[in-house]
Amino acid sequence: MVFGRKFTDGSNVCLFWHYLINMFAPSMTTIYKIIDRDEWDAARACGRYAGSRDDRRDGFIHFSTQDQLRDTAAKHFSGQTNLTLLAIDD
Numbered sequence: 001m002v003f004g005r006k007f008t009d010g011s012n013v014c015l016f017w018h019y020l021i022n023m024f025a026p027s028m029t030t031i032y033k034i035i036d037r038d039e040w041d042a043a044r045a046c047g048r049y050a051g052s053r054d055d056r057r058d059g060f061i062h063f064s065t066q067d068q069l070r071d072t073a074a075k076h077f078s079g080q081t082n083l084t085l086l087a088i089d090d
Contacts, residue, residue: 031063033086034077040084063088 035052043049051061054076064072069085077083 030087030089031065032069033061033063033088034069034073034083035086036080037082037084040086 039052040049049061050056055061
């Protein structure tokens with residue numbers, strides 16, 4: 001299961017991350033997001049991340065636990081280069 005929560009715009013993404021992290025703490029303190037490096041650089045430059053194209057299509061940001069990373073990478077990012085791994089923790 002990849003964790004996410006629906007939201008209608010990107011304005012509450014930081015609050016969403018804080019909510020999600022605290023919702024699973026202390027049993028889960030770190031969640032992960034595989035993202036294209038150029039997409040992440042653009043998000044950092046503008047000061048917010050509204051999700052990938054797939055996240056926006058689905059209405060929530062997809063995250064993975066550490067145990068899910070290998071399967072997530074194989075299923076959704078196989079053959080892609082220029083990726084980076086975000087680790088979001090409390």
